[in-house]
Amino acid sequence: MTILPLPEIPFDGAISQFYENEAPKAVRKAVENASKRDILSDSYPYDRWMEKNAYQDELKALQVELVKLQHWLAASGNRMVLVFEGRDTAGKGGAIRRLTEPLNPRIARVEALPKPTDRQQTQWYFQRYIERLPAAGEMVIFDRSWYNRGVVEHVFGFCTPAQRELFFRQVRQFETMLAQDGIRLVKFWLNIGQAEQLRRMLARERDVLKQWKLSSIDVGGLSKWDAYSNAIHETLTRSHHDDAPWTVIRAEDKYRTRLAVIRHVLGDIPYPGRPDKLPRGVDTAICGGPALWQND
Amino acid sequence: MTILPLPEIPFDGAISQFYENEAPKAVRKAVENASKRDILSDSYPYDRWMEKNAYQDELKALQVELVKLQHWLAASGNRMVLVFEGRDTAGKGGAIRRLTEPLNPRIARVEALPKPTDRQQTQWYFQRYIERLPAAGEMVIFDRSWYNRGVVEHVFGFCTPAQRELFFRQVRQFETMLAQDGIRLVKFWLNIGQAEQLRRMLARERDVLKQWKLSSIDVGGLSKWDAYSNAIHETLTRSHHDDAPWTVIRAEDKYRTRLAVIRHVLGDIPYPGRPDKLPRGVDTAICGGPALWQND
Amino acid sequence: MTILPLPEIPFDGAISQFYENEAPKAVRKAVENASKRDILSDSYPYDRWMEKNAYQDELKALQVELVKLQHWLAASGNRMVLVFEGRDTAGKGGAIRRLTEPLNPRIARVEALPKPTDRQQTQWYFQRYIERLPAAGEMVIFDRSWYNRGVVEHVFGFCTPAQRELFFRQVRQFETMLAQDGIRLVKFWLNIGQAEQLRRMLARERDVLKQWKLSSIDVGGLSKWDAYSNAIHETLTRSHHDDAPWTVIRAEDKYRTRLAVIRHVLGDIPYPGRPDKLPRGVDTAICGGPALWQND
Amino acid sequence: MTILPLPEIPFDGAISQFYENEAPKAVRKAVENASKRDILSDSYPYDRWMEKNAYQDELKALQVELVKLQHWLAASGNRMVLVFEGRDTAGKGGAIRRLTEPLNPRIARVEALPKPTDRQQTQWYFQRYIERLPAAGEMVIFDRSWYNRGVVEHVFGFCTPAQRELFFRQVRQFETMLAQDGIRLVKFWLNIGQAEQLRRMLARERDVLKQWKLSSIDVGGLSKWDAYSNAIHETLTRSHHDDAPWTVIRAEDKYRTRLAVIRHVLGDIPYPGRPDKLPRGVDTAICGGPALWQND
């Protein structure tokens, strides 16, 4: 009988080993000294996590707006595509969960494509993503997306430089075509620092219930921080355009990240029942264009 | 442009109306008088919800076992099918969430099929379910299943009596074939009483964030309690067999339900690392065969 | 870039080599001595091919009936499944072509499944066939079918003996379920002798335009005539049942075979416009039950 | 039970009626006076069909080259897309059949998409075509294609003018992306005159075995000759570009058409075994760019 390869976890403590033996000193220090609710990045505009009660209240208020947005989507036949990108543990999954929680899964669908099959590898790169695009009244949320070619595939050598160049040559045009077709395209880049990433990976390693979220890519990526940084910077720069601009969210604080994401999804869509002012405005200190992106 | 029909919610208070004007007096009374953590069913072996901390501890311990079970699945190539049935609000979704939380979604997959298309209506009834069956190393969790034909399709007249009879004639054979093929088939029936169901529906109606879980089927079902009861009883009786027995869980208390479900999924599977004794044994007062099913 | 394996043809004359060095003497003689329109099998009730003009006239008349049958299918919503089995070169493809020629390909669909993927290998054996079953108004024609497990998979060791036993344990039940569901199931076994098969394979080998029809399975099968014979005989015997009987057609003469197939598909279906008598009745000398099957 | 709509044929003689009552006099005359092998179009460079034996010899020789091309495709992992367009009865199906006859259907696949479903109508127009694009080593042959939007959808009002403009805005870019990705894209427009079309439609109407090829679109299109001509002319002009030029074939003579198609598919591809000169060169009198297109 053909069987699945053994799942790769728990990696025999590869993350603690990196932490102890390889991580830059400053990073190790930051992780070591932090108490639970501290923010590790110096350049982040806040020192501590948002207060939990305030978060919950605001989340609820924003989710109520999402429900109205969903009505509008379904009633008007509009289509939305959300793209979530960011390093491992940046909080894509958590943000997507809060976003979809109050929504009908038949209307708001999450697509997290597995690595391409051998056959897919030989097809036009965008093909398997295009197959998942929304029909009228649908919102499709890509948990990782075609931008894999810009970053992870490049860093790990899963694509050739020529394939990546072709990707950059085509991606804007591709997105422009979707925009011309009337699809609202929102692209998020969740941005975390090295210390925060390491802290979160250590937490996953230690918690057997979260270990399934760790992959060999995550482990292998630990020692490729700079290669990632370069690839991300290039990708943000080369694929930011009017028809599909990037929204960078500094994601050191999961609470503020999730609120910023939802607020940005609501954007300025004129759905019925929209209040004059959304609960608090956009926090431009952590949510903005590619210029906001930090490599720390 | 073809657009989706407007979502049906919020039903203009149809549930409160049923509660106030049509619900049996005893049911209304039970709902009215209960304080938050009270169990409403008289025949349930406990008066109050399980204590939250104890629940969380036990859940965690059981989820750790699920992670080991998953390793075994993937390594051995075994296949599992879980079927979750029960009236609306019985807690299928919540139980499934706790079960899948610590598992890799590529290994443990949830299938909640939409209502059949016109074309599917004319195909062999089991076809669209069979398309979702597991390959080696996979666990497929059906949130509602082919048993729709036994209950909801019957109660709402979505199938003819002849189609239902044919279903009963074939379902055991169908399941036996899967068992012969080596698929482990676990069928859960989550059983709640009328008062508890009404309490939960009222809660959904009031909470805009949960309204998407309500459908016109749910609302229409309120006044069909007895038709449901008869259909369920018949279904449990006619489709309980050695190759695929029913496990009825009295689901008045969500916490106890979720623990019972996970414990039963672990069953007596000899996965590596299994402790001699699972955290507490099976609670036979709320988890057993069709005889346990109550209509109150 | 991942590329397809080189197509296996033209096998470097493997078939002529078998013919010259390994084929039983009698078989070689028969091939050698025959002139073009001679029938090679001694036990066949005719000596020569049917006359071409008569064939063409009759084919046309029968195809007109197929058009009426198709109207009836579409108008009544009936479903049909045709299964075509038989050794390589037995004429499955040619018969299917004449059958579908006058039909709308959206109504009469041919399914020739490729060899199962690794993933499919671990699923329930019938699953991938069930996915192709007809909806209302459709006729699905399987060019090879689930009976692969009875014969070719067995002969080439692509399945274990236990898998094959399970297949035989389930296949009748499976077909009965389809019949109960109202699907008309017609199973053809096209039966040719070893000399005729060799003659046809040699012709394919020689004609570069037909070489794509040859596979390594065909070549490998040449020296497994007896293993095939045993597997076929067992399969015919164990899977002939009232809900889905086998129709064996002695297929030495392609013309007579095609006419017999169409006549049998028309069967006794009461489609509008059916003449009292079909053009010539069924030729029971070459079309009947499993008893007709010859191993020569 | 949901059943298929009755097939629309045989249209109660709608075509003969058009022929007798509505067709332009000149067209009717041309049809009336022609003997079987006459070419009806005055501007066609030949008066009579090609001689059958010469056609068959040449076809065979070209098909042998196709077999070599197929080896090269599979071995090199190249990908090809062929697009066949042209009015109804222009001979798309017949040309495709001669092209695919000697090829392995797993390598050379024909895609004739049905009219879009309601859901597909609301998706990005190119999506359902993109889903069918080739993987390495494959040739995909579109029998009608995305160019439906340029012609038939426009003529019958199945799309809005805005949708059509968007199509023209995107189609070149779309094709260029495929070309950049290394897919060889060959686009054929089979061009026939009104008299020839009518002659062929009358033949289909009369032959019950060919009636399935007639659709209500064909019948409805009879009186829209000029609207078609304008739409075709515009489409050819606006979508002819270096990355994916149109090849117009004057298709009055089916034999010459098929030979020209195959010759052009072989193009200048350097497959192993290619002779210095293909059997006869390209016939530029009937095969060329958009300028060759005639409206007569």
Ligand SMILES: Nc1ncnc2c1ncn2[C@@H]1O[C@H](COP(=O)(O)OP(=O)(O)O)[C@@H](O)[C@H]1O
């Ligand atoms: N061999 C590969 N080729 C291309 N992409 C790959 C390959 N291996 C992994 N990936 C992609 O890299 C991304 C990151 O992988 P991983 O960290 O395992 O996933 P996730 O972040 O979803 O947990 C995924 O989108 C995965 O599909």
Ligand SMILES: Nc1ncnc2c1ncn2[C@@H]1O[C@H](COP(=O)(O)OP(=O)(O)O)[C@@H](O)[C@H]1O
């Ligand atoms: N017309 C129908 N025919 C058959 N099944 C239906 C039909 N309408 C709804 N159902 C099924 O009834 C079940 C209950 O419906 P609903 O309460 O809307 O779903 P859920 O319990 O998942 O919220 C679902 O499995 C749904 O697919």
Ligand SMILES: Nc1ncnc2c1ncn2[C@@H]1O[C@H](COP(=O)(O)OP(=O)(O)O)[C@@H](O)[C@H]1O
């Ligand atoms: N309602 C429609 N919307 C869009 N396209 C349609 C519609 N109806 C037919 N078509 C398309 O028009 C083309 C011509 O139709 P038809 O003549 O019926 O097909 P064919 O030429 O394949 O016999 C087909 O590609 C078909 O899919």
Ligand SMILES: Nc1ncnc2c1ncn2[C@@H]1O[C@H](COP(=O)(O)O)[C@@H](O)[C@H]1O
């Ligand atoms: N490895 C395999 N496992 C199962 N079936 C196979 C395998 N290889 C070929 N077959 C089947 O054997 C039949 C004959 O093969 P072919 O002659 O190659 O068409 C086809 O139905 C194939 O799908």
